[in-house]
Amino acid sequence: MTATPASAKSKGGRKGPSALLTSVLVLPAGLWYLLLLVTPLIIVTVFSFGVRAKNGGYSPAFTFDNYIKLITQPQRLEPFFTSIWMALGGTIGCLLVGLPLAYFIATRARRRKGLLILMLVIPFWTSFLIRTYSWLIILGKDNLGGMIGTLIGNPDFRILGTPFAVLLGLVYGYLPLMVFPLYVTLERMDRTLVEASKDLGAARLATFRQVTLPIALPGLITGSILVFIPMIGEYVIPAILGYGRTFLMGNALVDAFLQTRDWPFGSAMAVGLILVMLVTVSVYVWFVNRGRITRDVSVL
């Protein structure tokens, strides 16, 4: 796509940078991808077929045991499902909060919009870790957690350490990522379509369902993918707000690599997690290619 202007120019016979310069430009980044992305992923894939060394770590072998363990032992597979369910719940939560918010921002006057978007970028820009641990203070038994406890007359009531706390953390942490693409689609929406629908006597709900929602759909799908994928691999939120009790994939991985030091099994889990991502993204790309999602709001 972008190659067209460049090739057009070289066809014009003008003196452009040489092939040597091009390779020099691309080399450092390419080297980085090779050494710090491709190599580690290859190592993990190779390790996933190995066995655990006596003192932990990796011992060379070729066996499918780790994958078999992963599939046949339900308690090993559980973090996978917990992650997927939590990520789905988090995505729905982000949508419920994010869609009206994006619609609100998109329908403001131009200057207001800029300010409101900036106000979304600020939390997004702020340390994830800090924003997460702050909920420890808010939901703790000295504040909201305790308050609700006294209100319902149960002094043992806790929010922290429950799946709900993790879910709240997920929605909170990823909300801006959901709102950005939704806003971009809604902002470009032709407002006259809504007017036309109303003029034709459609009820507000019907207008929303038949006009606004289809237009917002690309942003909705992109936003969902943008939050769903990192939520599956989330580590910090369950570790802090779930006290490590709501065991997601990230926590299971760290446990395998650092606690039990079963590197081959951990590697098999990592490969499994990457496969889940690839499947999700492939479905998304398939949607993009079918033209359901316009190019300008897609992540890929």
Place this chain on the structure above:
Amino acid sequence: MSAATPATTPVAAPAAAPVVRRGRAGKDPWAWVVEAWLRGHASLAYAFLYLPIVIVVVFAFNDNKLATTWTGFSLRWFGEVFKDQVVQAALRNSFSVAIPTAILSTTFGTMAALGLQRTPRRFKMVFDALTYISIIVPEIVIALSTLVMFASGFELLQSTTGIKLQMGVPTIVAAHMLFNISFVLLLVRARLDGMDRTLVEASFDLYASPWRTFRQVTFPQLLPAVVAGFLLSFTFSFDDYVITSFVSGPGSSTLPIFIFGQVKRGVTPETNAVATMMLFFTLAMLAVGQFTLGRASRKTGGSGTGGMAGMIAEQA
């Protein structure tokens, strides 16, 4: 607008105003309910987004030794923090990671974006795939596999050559650069794609050398994206916990690692003070971006929301 009409023509107003309102939304008497709900929802959503940030900053000034209950205003935790050797070391480490990461990622990412304009199609496809993979693969997977690579690699190196290497600031920088190069690459490329090609053509027509064209035409147009990329990679590197914690070695703890350790033992006012300092540094970065890029986009008659914020919102 319609609200201003009655003030200028008071006589005609009572008759005119309802007509105007009917024309706009007369068929939909629920319009104001929806509008009120939207406003309420948005206010709550923003409160939800800002509450945790405000809480951390407020409790950093709390006099109480327990972080969770408010007893009075005090600056003493900042004093404690500045005396704390561990925090000072962490602060130094954070900067010695974030500054090289930002400089190198911005340079390599921008170079790659420029180079990729003229590479063969197939090469570009592979490169793009790697760029997206580096962003899509969960941070925890990248962190653990990089850890395994460094650990195994260093072990192998020691057993074969006797050279003993350890993880530390260089390994953190190397790991951070991976995903930051990808972000810079995407930012700069988006800018390149939206660039006015005719200016480059004109420059060549005027017999400017490729280098001069780059310096005087291409680069000035790219600059906003380069600046945004630099600030973004600085901030991401400065704030990163997951990757940092797995590829750091003894004595290379950064501020996020310090905070995470504190959080695990129970949040103290000191934690909040360190966190507040971190917030200050990163928001200063955003402010710089917003200011310089806001000016740049006004100069070029930029579109949309403008500035850094608009760039990030549209990039996502």
